[in-house]
Amino acid sequence: MSNMEPPPRPASALFDVFLRLRPSSASNERFLDVEHIGDNVPTHITIRPTANDHRKRAIEKFAFTRVFEENASQLDMFKDTGMLSLIEGVLGTDKRASRDGLLATLGVTGSGKSHTILGTKSQRGITQMSLDVIFRNLSDRIALPSSTQTVFSLSAADVSESQLLPAYIYLDSIYGESHAESRMASRAQTPMMVGEESHTLLHSTSIGLYPAIQLSKPPCQTSLVSSSSPIMSKSYIPTANGVANIFHRFTRSIAKSGSSHVKDASSFIGPPRSRHMPQVTALPRTPSVDDISVRIDENAEYAIVISMYEVYNDRIYDLLTPSAATAKAGVGKRRPLLYKSTELSPDRKVVAGLRKIICGTLEEALMVLETGLIERRVAGTGSNAVSSRSHGFFSVEVKKRIPTKSTTWTSNGLTIVDLAGSERARNAKTAGATLAEAGKINESLMYLGQCMQMQSDNQDGNRQNLVPFRQCKLTELLFSNSFPSLSVQSQHHQHRNPQKAIMIVNADPIGDFNATSQILRYSALAREVTVPRIPSITSTILSGTTATARQMSSSSGRTSPAESDPDDDEHDHALQEIGRLNEEMEILELRFQEEAKRRLAAEASWRAAEERMVEVEQQVRAECYDEMEAKIDEERRRWKWAWEEEADRNDAHLDQKLSLLTQNVKIHEDAAPSVDERVRELENENDVLRRKLENLEREMQQRSPTKKQRVLKAKKFEVGVSILDSP
Numbered sequence: 001m002s003n004m005e006p007p008p009r010p011a012s013a014l015f016d017v018f019l020r021l022r023p024s025s026a027s028n029e030r031f032l033d034v035e036h037i038g039d040n041v042p043t044h045i046t047i048r049p050t051a052n053d054h055r056k057r058a059i060e061k062f063a064f065t066r067v068f069e070e071n072a073s074q075l076d077m078f079k080d081t082g083m084l085s086l087i088e089g090v091l092g093t094d095k096r097a098s099r100d101g102l103l104a105t106l107g108v109t110g111s112g113k114s115h116t117i118l119g120t121k122s123q124r125g126i127t128q129m130s131l132d133v134i135f136r137n138l139s140d141r142i143a144l145p146s147s148t149q150t151v152f153s154l155s156a157a158d159v160s161e162s163q164l165l166p167a168y169i170y171l172d173s174i175y176g177e178s179h180a181e182s183r184m185a186s187r188a189q190t191p192m193m194v195g196e197e198s199h200t201l202l203h204s205t206s207i208g209l210y211p212a213i214q215l216s217k218p219p220c221q222t223s224l225v226s227s228s229s230p231i232m233s234k235s236y237i238p239t240a241n242g243v244a245n246i247f248h249r250f251t252r253s254i255a256k257s258g259s260s261h262v263k264d265a266s267s268f269i270g271p272p273r274s275r276h277m278p279q280v281t282a283l284p285r286t287p288s289v290d291d292i293s294v295r296i297d298e299n300a301e302y303a304i305v306i307s308m309y310e311v312y313n314d315r316i317y318d319l320l321t322p323s324a325a326t327a328k329a330g331v332g333k334r335r336p337l338l339y340k341s342t343e344l345s346p347d348r349k350v351v352a353g354l355r356k357i358i359c360g361t362l363e364e365a366l367m368v369l370e371t372g373l374i375e376r377r378v379a380g381t382g383s384n385a386v387s388s389r390s391h392g393f394f395s396v397e398v399k400k401r402i403p404t405k406s407t408t409w410t411s412n413g414l415t416i417v418d419l420a421g422s423e424r425a426r427n428a429k430t431a432g433a434t435l436a437e438a439g440k441i442n443e444s445l446m447y448l449g450q451c452m453q454m455q456s457d458n459q460d461g462n463r464q465n466l467v468p469f470r471q472c473k474l475t476e477l478l479f480s481n482s483f484p485s486l487s488v489q490s491q492h493h494q495h496r497n498p499q500k501a502i503m504i505v506n507a508d509p510i511g512d513f514n515a516t517s518q519i520l521r522y523s524a525l526a527r528e529v530t531v532p533r534i535p536s537i538t539s540t541i542l543s544g545t546t547a548t549a550r551q552m553s554s555s556s557g558r559t560s561p562a563e564s565d566p567d568d569d570e571h572d573h574a575l576q577e578i579g580r581l582n583e584e585m586e587i588l589e590l591r592f593q594e595e596a597k598r599r600l601a602a603e604a605s606w607r608a609a610e611e612r613m614v615e616v617e618q619q620v621r622a623e624c625y626d627e628m629e630a631k632i633d634e635e636r637r638r639w640k641w642a643w644e645e646e647a648d649r650n651d652a653h654l655d656q657k658l659s660l661l662t663q664n665v666k667i668h669e670d671a672a673p674s675v676d677e678r679v680r681e682l683e684n685e686n687d688v689l690r691r692k693l694e695n696l697e698r699e700m701q702q703r704s705p706t707k708k709q710r711v712l713k714a715k716k717f718e719v720g721v722s723i724l725d726s727p
């Protein structure tokens with residue numbers, strides 16, 4: 001590739017790629033040079049191996065959208081990388097150009113990524129400047145987060161199953177008493193109690209005075225009252241516990257009003273924590289962006305919602321849910337979040353379940369940013385004392401609605417990504433868990449490299465390869481919004497333009513040659529390899545022969561070139577051709593080595609993808625099994641319950657039948673006999689008995705004569721009595 005131009009950005013390109021060189025205090029040999037062509041802004045650099053590197057002799061030339069040299073300021077980086085048009089796209093001034101924006105920084109550990117986007121103690125980074133421009137330009141068009149109506153409607157419009165919180169409540173939950181104390185100190189007036197019917201809270205902090213939330217009875221009728229409202233005859237400043245209580249009622253009221261996303265306060269706030277609160281006044285104020293204006297939609301009302309998360313070991317963690325709080329609440333380890341399609345966002349993946357903070361002022365946004373940065377995992381390694389060990393994501397969602405036309409919010413996001421440093425593990429004095437971290441970081445950056453390489457390959461011309469962005473969380477998060485959604489369901493949803501993205505590659509021109517050149521190779525928009533004209537052994541020998549030949553020819557008296565021997569010319573040509581072919585061969589050899597490396601990397605990623613597939617399959621199987629078990633359990637319970645119900649019903653039915661039966665059955669008793677009948681009965685009975693007696697006497701007589709006589713005597717006596725008795 002000769003006369004290498006920075007290629008025009010095709011529509012399919014993922015990024016505009018800028019290179020920023022950092023001033024370095026290292027005393028190594030410089031290996032990177034910027035090419036200056038007239039007064040044009042530089043777009044090309046060359047890297048040449050240092051003198052002590054004898055293995056590589058190729059000089060590589062790289063093209064970027066623009067190269068920023070060591071003297072570039074933070075403000076230059078903000079103004080000249082296209083951040084303003086990115087912000088305008090997010091603010092959605094022009095509907096056609098309205099889109100999400102992404103800014104990412106890439107580079108070796110310590111090359112200045114965090115410096116560029118997050119700044120230092122004395123200088124702001126692109127993130128703070130972007131927030132300043134957004135809040136300054138929107139100023140009074142920003143909806144107050146203390147309005148419950150705003151919180152309701154924003155929660156209802158959120159598609160990512162998030163927990164939305166106004167910033168002052170969130171900050172109180174994090175900084176607890178220290179925040180309350182600082183509020184106390186900052187308040188001029190002594191607050192007074194409100195009457196029984198309504199509790200009005202003056203909510204002020206060291207970073208400004210907030211409007212009050214009035215909680216009247218019932219709690220769902222929460223309303224906003226200005227702090228200067230005459231209703232506040234009595235008021236008080238809440239303590240941290242008080243705030244938690246108020247918030248509990250506040251969120252309950254929101255939950256009651258039907259928002260599915262706002263959860264119970266207890267899920268947000270554990271016991272009040274006394275973290276050291278960052279002081280907004282101590283944050284840097286330069287460079288100033290007061291004079292920068294961007295176009296906004298003058299008819300719209302805006303809301304700014306901030307969330308922060310990190311990708312650590314290929315898992316997504318919320319940075320605004322402090323791990324200390326989770327541990328205190330007994331939840332244990334931080335719970336990774338899913339990047340998935342939700343019910344309200346079937347055609348797009350979102351990080352689901354994040355805590356999102358509605359910020360009304362720049363100060364609130366900066367406090368939230370500081371809080372998330374404190375949470376971000378940092379571990380000192382040999383390469384950089386405060387190295388970022390995770391990929392940090394800072395997301396500013398700009399929600400917009402036209403109050404006269406619609407009550408629903410549309411949303412575009414500006415995501416700023418501080419990628420973890422890519423250093424080879426052996427360079428860093430890492431061990432154990434940190435070594436595993438380095439492995440994951442390098443793996444995800446390798447996938448990122450493949451995606452970016454694909455971008456520059458696609459720019460080469462005819463090839464339009466698919467960007468393999470689904471290989472890891474990092475590339476999924478970075479690229480899945482870069483392509484227009486093809487989903488059928490998206491017809492029912494708002495059509496979204498693909499995101500616009502900027503990549504800033506940071507490099508130290510005196511730093512680690514190998515690590516830096518590796519990053520430049522896959523991030524550059526174009527690349528050219530040349531081999532320096534250092535004569536190879538063959539050409540040296542051959543040129544030596546030529547020189548001798550020339551000497552010989554000159555000594556033979558032929559002085560004019562016109563008189564030169566045509567055989568010699570042919571010989572010279574042949575030697576030149578051999579030299580050229582040698583160079584070409586060396587370049588091809590280098591290319592071949594690189595292709596071989598890429599093939600190995602592709603094979604590794606293929607294997608990783610296969611392993612991942614197996615893992616996912618196992619996971620899905622386990623999930624299906626659990627789900628099935630749960631379903632069977634539920635069915636069993638349902639059947640048991642139905643069976644018991646049926647048995648109870650049968651018992652009840654039987655009882656009912658029995659009671660009916662006992663009610664209708666009467667015991668029949670015969671009527672009592674009259675006296676005459678009774679006498680007759682007794683006489684009959686008497687007769688029967690008498691006959692029996694007679695029979696018995698007769699039997700007796702037949703058995704014993706003495707007895708017989710006695711019986712006869714008795715008989716005679718009875719007959720005599722009966723004769724006497726008879727009338």
Ligand SMILES: Nc1ncnc2c1ncn2[C@@H]1O[C@H](COP(=O)(O)OP(=O)(O)OP(=O)(O)O)[C@@H](O)[C@H]1O
Pocket residue numbers: 021022023107108109110111112113114115116120384386387388389419420421422506
């Ligand atoms: N352009 C610059 N001007 C002045 N100082 C710089 C510049 N770039 C980086 N530095 C300084 O170099 C040090 C390391 O930079 P920084 O922390 O931004 O590196 P990093 O690439 O984010 O590293 P890591 O990947 O480990 O997080 C910091 O002290 C930073 O202030």
